[in-house]
Amino acid sequence: MSTETRQFGDLATQLIMESRRSTQTDTLLKYNDSLVRLLIREQRDLERAAEALEAGMDELQGPPPALLIIQTAVSRNKRCLLAYHSHRIDRLRDLYWDVGGALPHILNNQGFRSKFSPHEVDYLRQYNSSLMEFRSEFSHELDITASITNPPKDLHVLVHVVKDCGVIQTELGSINFQKGQRFMVRRADIEHLIIQGYLEEVS
Amino acid sequence: MASASASASARARPASAAPILDTRQDDESPISQLTRHWINERHAPDILPAQEDLLASLLDHIRRQSDAVQLLRGEPSASEEEHIRIMLVQMEVERVKFIVRSYVRTRLFKIEKFARFIMTDATIQTRITTAERAHASRHAHLTDRHFHTSVLQSLPETQSHLDDTPIFMPPMITKPDDSRAVFVHALRDCPPIRFHEDLTLEMKRGHISLMPFSFIEQLLVRGDVELL
Numbered sequence: 001m002s003t004e005t006r007q008f009g010d011l012a013t014q015l016i017m018e019s020r021r022s023t024q025t026d027t028l029l030k031y032n033d034s035l036v037r038l039l040i041r042e043q044r045d046l047e048r049a050a051e052a053l054e055a056g057m058d059e060l061q062g063p064p065p066a067l068l069i070i071q072t073a074v075s076r077n078k079r080c081l082l083a084y085h086s087h088r089i090d091r092l093r094d095l096y097w098d099v100g101g102a103l104p105h106i107l108n109n110q111g112f113r114s115k116f117s118p119h120e121v122d123y124l125r126q127y128n129s130s131l132m133e134f135r136s137e138f139s140h141e142l143d144i145t146a147s148i149t150n151p152p153k154d155l156h157v158l159v160h161v162v163k164d165c166g167v168i169q170t171e172l173g174s175i176n177f178q179k180g181q182r183f184m185v186r187r188a189d190i191e192h193l194i195i196q197g198y199l200e201e202v203s
Numbered sequence: 204m205a206s207a208s209a210s211a212s213a214r215a216r217p218a219s220a221a222p223i224l225d226t227r228q229d230d231e232s233p234i235s236q237l238t239r240h241w242i243n244e245r246h247a248p249d250i251l252p253a254q255e256d257l258l259a260s261l262l263d264h265i266r267r268q269s270d271a272v273q274l275l276r277g278e279p280s281a282s283e284e285e286h287i288r289i290m291l292v293q294m295e296v297e298r299v300k301f302i303v304r305s306y307v308r309t310r311l312f313k314i315e316k317f318a319r320f321i322m323t324d325a326t327i328q329t330r331i332t333t334a335e336r337a338h339a340s341r342h343a344h345l346t347d348r349h350f351h352t353s354v355l356q357s358l359p360e361t362q363s364h365l366d367d368t369p370i371f372m373p374p375m376i377t378k379p380d381d382s383r384a385v386f387v388h389a390l391r392d393c394p395p396i397r398f399h400e401d402l403t404l405e406m407k408r409g410h411i412s413l414m415p416f417s418f419i420e421q422l423l424v425r426g427d428v429e430l431l
Binding site: 043 | 262290303338342348353359361
Protein backbone atom coordinates (compact mmCIF):
# COMPACT_ATOMS: atom_id res chain seq x y z
CA MET A 1 0.00 0.00 0.00
CA SER A 2 1.21 3.50 -0.67
CA THR A 3 2.54 5.73 2.07
CA GLU A 4 0.44 8.80 1.37
CA THR A 5 -3.15 8.81 2.50
CA ARG A 6 -5.57 8.44 -0.32
CA GLN A 7 -9.29 8.06 -0.49
CA PHE A 8 -11.16 5.71 -2.72
CA GLY A 9 -11.64 7.39 -6.05
CA ASP A 10 -8.97 10.07 -5.68
CA LEU A 11 -6.99 8.82 -8.65
CA ALA A 12 -10.06 8.56 -10.82
CA THR A 13 -10.97 12.13 -9.90
CA GLN A 14 -7.54 13.27 -11.01
CA LEU A 15 -8.02 11.54 -14.32
CA ILE A 16 -11.39 13.17 -14.87
CA MET A 17 -9.89 16.53 -13.94
CA GLU A 18 -7.44 16.07 -16.78
CA SER A 19 -10.27 15.55 -19.21
CA ARG A 20 -11.98 18.65 -17.90
CA ARG A 21 -8.86 20.73 -18.23
CA SER A 22 -8.42 19.44 -21.73
CA THR A 23 -11.96 20.53 -22.62
CA GLN A 24 -11.66 23.89 -20.92
CA THR A 25 -8.38 24.80 -22.58
CA ASP A 26 -9.38 23.10 -25.83
CA THR A 27 -6.08 21.24 -26.08
CA LEU A 28 -5.11 17.63 -26.14
CA LEU A 29 -2.99 16.83 -23.08
CA LYS A 30 -0.32 14.19 -22.99
CA TYR A 31 -1.64 10.68 -22.39
CA ASN A 32 -1.26 10.08 -18.65
CA ASP A 33 0.08 6.57 -18.75
CA SER A 34 1.31 6.45 -15.14
CA LEU A 35 -2.02 7.56 -13.70
CA VAL A 36 -3.88 5.03 -15.82
CA ARG A 37 -1.53 2.29 -14.62
CA LEU A 38 -1.96 3.36 -10.99
CA LEU A 39 -5.71 3.17 -11.37
CA ILE A 40 -5.55 -0.25 -12.94
CA ARG A 41 -3.40 -1.43 -10.04
CA GLU A 42 -5.93 0.01 -7.60
CA GLN A 43 -8.65 -1.91 -9.41
CA ARG A 44 -6.74 -5.15 -8.96
CA ASP A 45 -6.17 -4.43 -5.27
CA LEU A 46 -9.84 -3.66 -4.80
CA GLU A 47 -10.78 -6.86 -6.60
CA ARG A 48 -8.56 -8.87 -4.24
CA ALA A 49 -10.05 -7.11 -1.21
CA ALA A 50 -13.52 -7.89 -2.46
CA GLU A 51 -12.64 -11.55 -3.01
CA ALA A 52 -11.27 -11.79 0.51
CA LEU A 53 -14.47 -10.31 1.90
CA GLU A 54 -16.63 -12.62 -0.18
CA ALA A 55 -14.68 -15.66 0.98
CA GLY A 56 -15.28 -14.77 4.61
CA MET A 57 -18.90 -13.94 4.04
CA ASP A 58 -21.39 -15.23 6.55
CA GLU A 59 -24.35 -16.81 4.74
CA LEU A 60 -26.85 -15.63 7.34
CA GLN A 61 -25.76 -12.04 7.65
CA GLY A 62 -25.57 -11.28 3.96
CA PRO A 63 -22.79 -9.29 2.31
CA PRO A 64 -20.74 -7.04 4.62
CA PRO A 65 -21.17 -3.28 4.04
CA ALA A 66 -17.50 -2.97 3.12
CA LEU A 67 -18.11 -5.09 0.05
CA LEU A 68 -20.72 -2.65 -1.17
CA ILE A 69 -18.31 0.25 -0.80
CA ILE A 70 -15.60 -1.63 -2.67
CA GLN A 71 -17.93 -2.54 -5.50
CA THR A 72 -19.07 1.05 -5.83
CA ALA A 73 -15.47 2.19 -5.95
CA VAL A 74 -14.66 -0.43 -8.58
CA SER A 75 -17.44 0.58 -10.92
CA ARG A 76 -16.76 4.27 -10.44
CA ASN A 77 -13.06 3.86 -11.19
CA LYS A 78 -13.80 1.82 -14.26
CA ARG A 79 -16.29 4.36 -15.48
CA CYS A 80 -13.76 7.15 -15.01
CA LEU A 81 -11.08 5.21 -16.85
CA LEU A 82 -13.37 4.65 -19.80
CA ALA A 83 -14.59 8.24 -19.74
CA TYR A 84 -11.02 9.47 -19.89
CA HIS A 85 -10.24 7.33 -22.90
CA SER A 86 -13.49 8.11 -24.59
CA HIS A 87 -12.91 11.82 -24.14
CA ARG A 88 -9.47 11.46 -25.64
CA ILE A 89 -10.63 9.64 -28.75
CA ASP A 90 -13.27 12.32 -29.26
CA ARG A 91 -10.49 14.88 -29.20
CA LEU A 92 -8.37 12.76 -31.55
CA ARG A 93 -11.22 12.72 -34.04
CA ASP A 94 -11.61 16.49 -33.71
CA LEU A 95 -7.92 16.86 -34.42
CA TYR A 96 -8.23 14.57 -37.41
CA TRP A 97 -11.09 16.59 -38.88
CA ASP A 98 -9.36 19.89 -38.15
CA VAL A 99 -6.62 19.02 -40.62
CA GLY A 100 -9.11 17.73 -43.16
CA GLY A 101 -8.32 14.08 -42.59
CA ALA A 102 -4.61 14.37 -43.39
CA LEU A 103 -3.39 11.61 -41.10
CA PRO A 104 0.34 11.83 -41.95
CA HIS A 105 0.18 15.50 -41.07
CA ILE A 106 -0.82 14.60 -37.50
CA LEU A 107 1.39 11.57 -37.09
CA ASN A 108 4.52 13.29 -38.43
CA ASN A 109 4.03 16.24 -36.13
CA GLN A 110 6.20 15.55 -33.07
CA GLY A 111 4.17 17.97 -30.95
CA PHE A 112 1.06 15.84 -31.45
CA ARG A 113 2.73 12.50 -31.69
CA SER A 114 4.33 12.75 -28.23
CA LYS A 115 0.90 13.21 -26.68
CA PHE A 116 -0.58 10.00 -28.06
CA SER A 117 -0.40 6.56 -26.52
CA PRO A 118 0.60 3.79 -28.96
CA HIS A 119 -2.97 2.50 -28.90
CA GLU A 120 -4.21 5.91 -29.87
CA VAL A 121 -1.95 5.96 -32.92
CA ASP A 122 -3.48 2.62 -33.92
CA TYR A 123 -6.91 4.03 -33.29
CA LEU A 124 -6.27 6.98 -35.59
CA ARG A 125 -4.94 4.74 -38.34
CA GLN A 126 -7.95 2.47 -38.20
CA TYR A 127 -10.34 5.37 -37.96
CA ASN A 128 -8.73 6.82 -41.04
CA SER A 129 -9.12 3.64 -43.05
CA SER A 130 -12.72 3.22 -41.94
CA LEU A 131 -13.44 6.76 -43.02
CA MET A 132 -11.70 6.35 -46.36
CA GLU A 133 -13.99 3.43 -47.03
CA PHE A 134 -17.00 5.58 -46.22
CA ARG A 135 -15.68 8.40 -48.36
CA SER A 136 -15.27 6.17 -51.38
CA GLU A 137 -19.07 5.81 -51.45
CA PHE A 138 -19.26 9.32 -52.82
CA SER A 139 -18.24 10.32 -56.28
CA HIS A 140 -14.83 11.92 -56.59
CA GLU A 141 -16.64 15.16 -57.36
CA LEU A 142 -17.35 15.52 -53.70
CA ASP A 143 -14.70 15.28 -51.04
CA ILE A 144 -16.57 14.93 -47.77
CA THR A 145 -13.45 15.60 -45.73
CA ALA A 146 -13.16 19.18 -47.01
CA SER A 147 -13.91 22.04 -44.68
CA ILE A 148 -17.44 22.75 -43.49
CA THR A 149 -16.77 25.70 -41.24
CA ASN A 150 -17.26 28.53 -43.73
CA PRO A 151 -19.43 28.39 -46.80
CA PRO A 152 -17.49 29.29 -49.96
CA LYS A 153 -17.66 32.96 -50.96
CA ASP A 154 -15.19 33.13 -53.84
CA LEU A 155 -14.22 30.65 -56.47
CA HIS A 156 -10.60 31.68 -56.53
CA VAL A 157 -8.24 32.70 -53.82
CA LEU A 158 -4.84 34.38 -53.74
CA VAL A 159 -2.43 32.29 -51.71
CA HIS A 160 1.06 32.77 -50.39
CA VAL A 161 3.23 29.64 -50.12
CA VAL A 162 4.57 29.23 -46.57
CA LYS A 163 6.13 25.77 -46.94
CA ASP A 164 7.20 23.91 -50.05
CA CYS A 165 4.55 21.38 -50.92
CA GLY A 166 5.62 20.05 -54.28
CA VAL A 167 3.53 19.64 -57.41
CA ILE A 168 -0.22 19.85 -56.97
CA GLN A 169 -2.87 19.14 -59.58
CA THR A 170 -5.18 22.10 -60.07
CA GLU A 171 -7.72 23.31 -62.56
CA LEU A 172 -4.93 25.14 -64.43
CA GLY A 173 -2.77 22.03 -64.66
CA SER A 174 -0.06 21.05 -62.20
CA ILE A 175 1.60 23.80 -60.20
CA ASN A 176 4.83 23.47 -58.27
CA PHE A 177 4.26 25.40 -55.06
CA GLN A 178 7.53 26.76 -53.72
CA LYS A 179 8.06 28.84 -50.64
CA GLY A 180 7.53 32.57 -51.09
CA GLN A 181 5.54 32.34 -54.31
CA ARG A 182 2.00 33.59 -54.80
CA PHE A 183 -0.73 32.03 -56.88
CA MET A 184 -4.32 32.71 -57.81
CA VAL A 185 -5.94 29.29 -57.67
CA ARG A 186 -9.29 27.65 -57.36
CA ARG A 187 -10.17 27.36 -53.67
CA ALA A 188 -11.48 23.81 -53.90
CA ASP A 189 -8.17 22.59 -55.36
CA ILE A 190 -5.94 23.78 -52.55
CA GLU A 191 -8.17 24.23 -49.53
CA HIS A 192 -6.62 21.23 -47.77
CA LEU A 193 -3.19 22.84 -48.13
CA ILE A 194 -4.40 25.98 -46.37
CA ILE A 195 -5.80 23.88 -43.54
CA GLN A 196 -2.53 21.99 -43.18
CA GLY A 197 -0.56 25.21 -43.07
CA TYR A 198 1.33 24.95 -46.39
CA LEU A 199 -0.42 27.92 -47.94
CA GLU A 200 -1.79 31.10 -46.51
CA GLU A 201 -4.60 33.22 -47.85
CA VAL A 202 -3.57 36.71 -48.85
CA SER A 203 -6.34 39.08 -47.92
CA MET B 204 -30.30 25.85 -57.94
CA ALA B 205 -30.22 29.36 -59.34
CA SER B 206 -31.81 30.01 -62.66
CA ALA B 207 -28.37 30.80 -64.09
CA SER B 208 -27.26 27.23 -63.52
CA ALA B 209 -30.44 25.83 -64.99
CA SER B 210 -30.06 27.86 -68.15
CA ALA B 211 -26.41 26.87 -68.51
CA SER B 212 -27.25 23.21 -68.17
CA ALA B 213 -30.01 23.63 -70.74
CA ARG B 214 -27.51 25.32 -72.98
CA ALA B 215 -25.04 22.49 -72.63
CA ARG B 216 -27.59 19.79 -73.35
CA PRO B 217 -30.47 21.18 -75.31
CA ALA B 218 -31.96 17.70 -75.68
CA SER B 219 -32.75 17.25 -71.98
CA ALA B 220 -33.65 20.73 -70.84
CA ALA B 221 -33.46 21.33 -67.08
CA PRO B 222 -33.49 17.65 -66.19
CA ILE B 223 -33.48 17.70 -62.39
CA LEU B 224 -35.83 20.58 -61.78
CA ASP B 225 -38.78 18.63 -63.16
CA THR B 226 -38.76 16.06 -60.38
CA ARG B 227 -39.57 18.62 -57.69
CA GLN B 228 -42.12 17.72 -55.04
CA ASP B 229 -44.46 20.23 -53.45
CA ASP B 230 -42.99 22.83 -55.81
CA GLU B 231 -39.82 22.70 -53.72
CA SER B 232 -36.57 22.45 -55.67
CA PRO B 233 -34.14 19.62 -54.77
CA ILE B 234 -31.67 22.07 -53.33
CA SER B 235 -34.19 23.70 -51.03
CA GLN B 236 -35.34 20.24 -50.00
CA LEU B 237 -31.79 19.36 -49.13
CA THR B 238 -31.35 22.62 -47.25
CA ARG B 239 -34.42 21.80 -45.19
CA HIS B 240 -33.17 18.27 -44.45
CA TRP B 241 -29.77 19.66 -43.61
CA ILE B 242 -31.15 22.14 -41.08
CA ASN B 243 -33.47 19.50 -39.61
CA GLU B 244 -30.60 17.06 -39.29
CA ARG B 245 -28.45 19.63 -37.55
CA HIS B 246 -31.12 20.38 -34.98
CA ALA B 247 -32.51 16.92 -34.33
CA PRO B 248 -31.03 14.96 -31.43
CA ASP B 249 -31.74 11.69 -33.25
CA ILE B 250 -30.69 10.51 -36.70
CA LEU B 251 -33.39 11.32 -39.27
CA PRO B 252 -34.26 9.05 -42.21
CA ALA B 253 -31.60 9.17 -44.94
CA GLN B 254 -32.46 11.06 -48.14
CA GLU B 255 -30.66 8.74 -50.51
CA ASP B 256 -32.61 9.48 -53.68
CA LEU B 257 -32.46 13.22 -53.20
CA LEU B 258 -28.75 13.10 -52.50
CA ALA B 259 -28.05 10.83 -55.45
CA SER B 260 -29.95 13.06 -57.85
CA LEU B 261 -28.16 16.16 -56.57
CA LEU B 262 -24.75 14.51 -56.87
CA ASP B 263 -25.69 13.50 -60.38
CA HIS B 264 -26.68 17.05 -61.13
CA ILE B 265 -23.43 18.40 -59.74
CA ARG B 266 -21.47 16.01 -61.91
CA ARG B 267 -23.34 16.99 -65.05
CA GLN B 268 -22.96 20.67 -64.32
CA SER B 269 -19.24 20.30 -63.72
CA ASP B 270 -18.87 18.41 -66.99
CA ALA B 271 -20.84 21.09 -68.81
CA VAL B 272 -18.67 23.80 -67.28
CA GLN B 273 -15.53 21.98 -68.36
CA LEU B 274 -16.87 21.78 -71.87
CA LEU B 275 -17.97 25.40 -72.06
CA ARG B 276 -14.74 26.76 -70.61
CA GLY B 277 -12.86 25.31 -73.53
CA GLU B 278 -15.20 27.02 -76.00
CA PRO B 279 -13.18 29.75 -77.76
CA SER B 280 -16.23 31.61 -79.07
CA ALA B 281 -17.81 32.09 -75.65
CA SER B 282 -18.77 35.70 -75.01
CA GLU B 283 -17.98 37.77 -71.95
CA GLU B 284 -21.53 37.32 -70.72
CA GLU B 285 -21.29 33.57 -71.01
CA HIS B 286 -18.08 33.54 -69.03
CA ILE B 287 -19.78 35.33 -66.18
CA ARG B 288 -22.58 32.83 -66.36
CA ILE B 289 -20.11 29.94 -66.22
CA MET B 290 -18.51 31.49 -63.16
CA LEU B 291 -21.89 31.77 -61.47
CA VAL B 292 -22.61 28.13 -62.15
CA GLN B 293 -19.24 27.08 -60.74
CA MET B 294 -19.87 29.14 -57.65
CA GLU B 295 -23.29 27.63 -57.23
CA VAL B 296 -21.86 24.12 -57.58
CA GLU B 297 -19.34 24.87 -54.83
CA ARG B 298 -22.10 26.13 -52.56
CA VAL B 299 -24.27 23.09 -53.15
CA LYS B 300 -21.30 20.86 -52.45
CA PHE B 301 -20.80 22.68 -49.19
CA ILE B 302 -24.33 21.88 -48.06
CA VAL B 303 -24.10 18.26 -49.16
CA ARG B 304 -20.82 17.90 -47.30
CA SER B 305 -22.13 19.51 -44.16
CA TYR B 306 -25.24 17.31 -44.30
CA VAL B 307 -23.24 14.12 -44.73
CA ARG B 308 -20.85 15.10 -41.96
CA THR B 309 -23.64 15.98 -39.53
CA ARG B 310 -25.04 12.49 -39.98
CA LEU B 311 -21.59 10.98 -39.72
CA PHE B 312 -21.00 12.75 -36.41
CA LYS B 313 -24.21 11.32 -34.96
CA ILE B 314 -23.50 7.90 -36.35
CA GLU B 315 -20.13 7.77 -34.67
CA LYS B 316 -21.57 9.06 -31.44
CA PHE B 317 -24.33 6.44 -31.35
CA ALA B 318 -22.40 3.66 -33.10
CA ARG B 319 -22.88 1.09 -30.33
CA PHE B 320 -26.54 1.90 -29.98
CA ILE B 321 -27.09 1.64 -33.72
CA MET B 322 -25.68 -1.86 -33.73
CA THR B 323 -28.19 -2.99 -31.09
CA ASP B 324 -31.27 -1.21 -32.38
CA ALA B 325 -33.14 -2.35 -35.47
CA THR B 326 -35.37 0.70 -35.95
CA ILE B 327 -32.54 3.19 -36.15
CA GLN B 328 -30.88 0.99 -38.77
CA THR B 329 -33.82 1.51 -41.10
CA ARG B 330 -33.11 5.22 -41.13
CA ILE B 331 -29.51 5.08 -42.32
CA THR B 332 -27.88 4.11 -45.59
CA THR B 333 -25.90 0.92 -46.13
CA ALA B 334 -22.65 2.87 -46.19
CA GLU B 335 -23.56 4.63 -42.95
CA ARG B 336 -24.46 1.34 -41.33
CA ALA B 337 -21.16 -0.18 -42.38
CA HIS B 338 -19.33 2.79 -40.93
CA ALA B 339 -21.29 2.53 -37.67
CA SER B 340 -20.38 -1.13 -37.40
CA ARG B 341 -16.71 -0.46 -38.08
CA HIS B 342 -16.73 2.42 -35.65
CA ALA B 343 -18.38 0.46 -32.84
CA HIS B 344 -15.77 -2.28 -33.26
CA LEU B 345 -12.95 0.19 -33.37
CA THR B 346 -14.04 1.96 -30.18
CA ASP B 347 -14.59 -1.32 -28.36
CA ARG B 348 -11.19 -2.53 -29.39
CA HIS B 349 -9.56 0.67 -28.26
CA PHE B 350 -11.20 0.44 -24.83
CA HIS B 351 -10.22 -3.16 -24.60
CA THR B 352 -6.55 -2.71 -25.44
CA SER B 353 -6.05 0.45 -23.39
CA VAL B 354 -8.09 -0.39 -20.28
CA LEU B 355 -10.23 -3.46 -20.06
CA GLN B 356 -7.70 -6.15 -20.84
CA SER B 357 -5.56 -5.03 -17.89
CA LEU B 358 -8.45 -5.19 -15.43
CA PRO B 359 -9.41 -8.34 -13.53
CA GLU B 360 -11.72 -10.64 -15.49
CA THR B 361 -14.85 -9.66 -13.52
CA GLN B 362 -14.43 -6.01 -14.50
CA SER B 363 -13.43 -6.38 -18.11
CA HIS B 364 -16.79 -6.02 -19.82
CA LEU B 365 -18.29 -3.04 -21.50
CA ASP B 366 -21.93 -3.77 -20.85
CA ASP B 367 -22.30 -3.71 -17.08
CA THR B 368 -25.29 -1.90 -15.64
CA PRO B 369 -24.38 -0.78 -12.14
CA ILE B 370 -27.25 0.81 -10.24
CA PHE B 371 -27.49 4.59 -9.99
CA MET B 372 -25.30 5.07 -13.03
CA PRO B 373 -26.34 6.08 -16.51
CA PRO B 374 -26.03 3.27 -19.07
CA MET B 375 -22.76 2.89 -20.94
CA ILE B 376 -24.26 3.07 -24.42
CA THR B 377 -24.90 6.59 -25.65
CA LYS B 378 -28.44 6.88 -26.97
CA PRO B 379 -30.09 9.73 -28.81
CA ASP B 380 -31.90 11.97 -26.34
CA ASP B 381 -35.42 12.22 -27.71
CA SER B 382 -36.60 14.45 -24.91
CA ARG B 383 -34.40 17.33 -25.95
CA ALA B 384 -36.39 20.44 -26.76
CA VAL B 385 -36.39 21.72 -30.33
CA PHE B 386 -37.98 24.69 -32.08
CA VAL B 387 -40.54 23.56 -34.62
CA HIS B 388 -42.12 25.50 -37.42
CA ALA B 389 -45.32 24.09 -38.93
CA LEU B 390 -45.14 24.06 -42.73
CA ARG B 391 -48.84 23.20 -43.00
CA ASP B 392 -51.74 22.56 -40.62
CA CYS B 393 -50.82 19.59 -38.44
CA PRO B 394 -52.93 16.96 -36.69
CA PRO B 395 -53.14 17.59 -32.93
CA ILE B 396 -50.19 16.53 -30.79
CA ARG B 397 -51.07 14.82 -27.52
CA PHE B 398 -48.71 15.61 -24.66
CA HIS B 399 -50.73 13.72 -22.07
CA GLU B 400 -54.34 12.96 -21.10
CA ASP B 401 -55.79 16.43 -21.39
CA LEU B 402 -53.15 18.51 -23.03
CA THR B 403 -53.04 18.66 -26.79
CA LEU B 404 -51.72 21.19 -29.25
CA GLU B 405 -52.89 21.76 -32.76
CA MET B 406 -50.37 23.63 -34.83
CA LYS B 407 -51.64 25.76 -37.67
CA ARG B 408 -49.47 26.55 -40.64
CA GLY B 409 -46.72 29.00 -39.67
CA HIS B 410 -46.97 28.19 -35.97
CA ILE B 411 -43.64 28.11 -34.10
CA SER B 412 -43.25 26.21 -30.86
CA LEU B 413 -40.66 24.77 -28.49
CA MET B 414 -41.23 21.17 -27.42
CA PRO B 415 -39.51 17.85 -26.86
CA PHE B 416 -38.29 16.20 -30.04
CA SER B 417 -40.16 12.94 -29.44
CA PHE B 418 -43.57 14.60 -29.89
CA ILE B 419 -42.89 15.96 -33.35
CA GLU B 420 -40.66 13.21 -34.73
CA GLN B 421 -43.47 11.72 -36.84
CA LEU B 422 -44.56 15.11 -38.16
CA LEU B 423 -40.98 15.89 -39.07
CA VAL B 424 -40.55 12.65 -40.99
CA ARG B 425 -43.77 13.38 -42.90
CA GLY B 426 -42.53 16.85 -43.75
CA ASP B 427 -45.37 18.67 -41.94
CA VAL B 428 -42.94 20.62 -39.80
CA GLU B 429 -39.34 21.77 -39.95
CA LEU B 430 -36.85 22.51 -37.20
CA LEU B 431 -35.43 25.96 -36.59
